[in-house]
Amino acid sequence: MGAADGTVAAWGVANFRSEVVRPEVLTGVSDARRLCQSRSDETHRPEETGVMSGQERRGLFITLEGVEGCGKSTQARLLVEHLDARGIEVVLTREPGGTDLGERLREILLDIGQTGMRAETELFLYLASRAEHVAEVIVPALKRGAVVISDRFGDASVAYQGGGRGLGADLVRPLNETATSGVKPDVSFLLDLDAEEGLGRLDGRIQDGGSRASRDRIESEAIEFHRMVRQAYLDEAAREPERFVVLDARSRVEELARTIALRVDDLLAERAGTYPGDD
Ligand code: ATM
Numbered sequence: 705m706g707a708a709d710g711t712v713a714a715w716g717v718a719n720f721r722s723e724v725v726r727p728e729v730l731t732g733v734s735d736a737r738r739l740c741q742s743r744s745d746e747t748h749r750p751e752e753t754g755v756m757s758g759q760e761r762r763g764l765f766i767t768l769e770g771v772e773g774c775g776k777s778t779q780a781r782l783l784v785e786h787l788d789a790r791g792i793e794v795v796l797t798r799e800p801g802g803t804d805l806g807e808r809l810r811e812i813l814l815d816i817g818q819t820g821m822r823a824e825t826e827l828f829l830y831l832a833s834r835a836e837h838v839a840e841v842i843v844p845a846l847k848r849g850a851v852v853i854s855d856r857f858g859d860a861s862v863a864y865q866g867g868g869r870g871l872g873a874d875l876v877r878p879l880n881e882t883a884t885s886g887v888k889p890d891v892s893f894l895l896d897l898d899a900e901e902g903l904g905r906l907d908g909r910i911q912d913g914g915s916r917a918s919r920d921r922i923e924s925e926a927i928e929f930h931r932m933v934r935q936a937y938l939d940e941a942a943r944e945p946e947r948f949v950v951l952d953a954r955s956r957v958e959e960l961a962r963t964i965a966l967r968v969d970d971l972l973a974e975r976a977g978t979y980p981g982d983d
Contacts, residue, residue, distance in 0.1 A: 760846075772906050797854050827861060838883070839885075891949060892948050
């Protein structure tokens with residue numbers, strides 16, 4: 705897909721590795737656009753794309769999180785299909801990545817050859833990717849009134865670098881705040897899964913000759929690392945219960961997709977003052 709057929713890659717296609725999630729901006733008549741038309745029509749200031757006032761934030765920002773193998777990328781894709789069927793503009797993107805620079809940082813971060821990277825270095829590279837992503841992709845899309853779905857975002861740094869690497873959530877949270885200019889998701893779906901089961905699913909996909917040939921640098925960490933990641937995610941969800949929706953990732957794919965779609969439809973309806981299918 706590309707600009708020629710009406711879609712725009714949300715991250716550098718040249719650097720795109722995963723076959724599981726295809727980066728796309730799907731365009732169509734949007735509830736979010738109707739919503740933005742009904743609100744005050746402020747002039748956008750392109751020089752401030754990383755910063756956004758409450759009024760400028762017209763779209764909906766959704767993130768999917770969880771340990772490796774939890775199925776979040778599949779759910780992201782199904783949610784894109786659901787919103788696309790409703791004619792809503794959707795930007796599907798991911799972290800690390802989402803921009804050309806972010807995708808290059810992703811290659812470094814996941815490179816199994818980058819042994820011995822300091823935890824702090826790792827954290828700052830994820831934050832650097834995030835800062836670009838927010839300013840270049842997320843904020844402009846939210847100002848336009850699109851629904852942005854990000855496959856991982858700031859909570860991943862709290863979980864992996866804060867929890868897994870032991871840097872601590874209290875250190876990571878304020879750095880996230882700086883990297884994102886305070887932009888937070890409206891809703892975060894945490895697909896909760898036991899770390900052993902998640903890695904088992906991942907290894908199964910690798911053995912089946914799926915999209916991956918081997919574990920990457922982060923996936924290759926010891927099981928205890930992944931257990932701490934899971935726990936840090938759960939702690940973060942307990943800390944912000946109004947933003948997080950915690951789902952059992954062992955549920956059927958269709959059931960999870962339905963639950964996610966219902967929650968997103970509710971949020972869109974609340975925002976637009978209409979209900980799905982009203983038009
Ligand atoms: P995906 O699995 O979603 O492609 O993410 C790549 C890896 O980056 C993932 N590894 N594992 N297992 C989680 C890791 N990651 C972090 O460690 N910190 C972050 O802030 C982000 C966004 C991802």
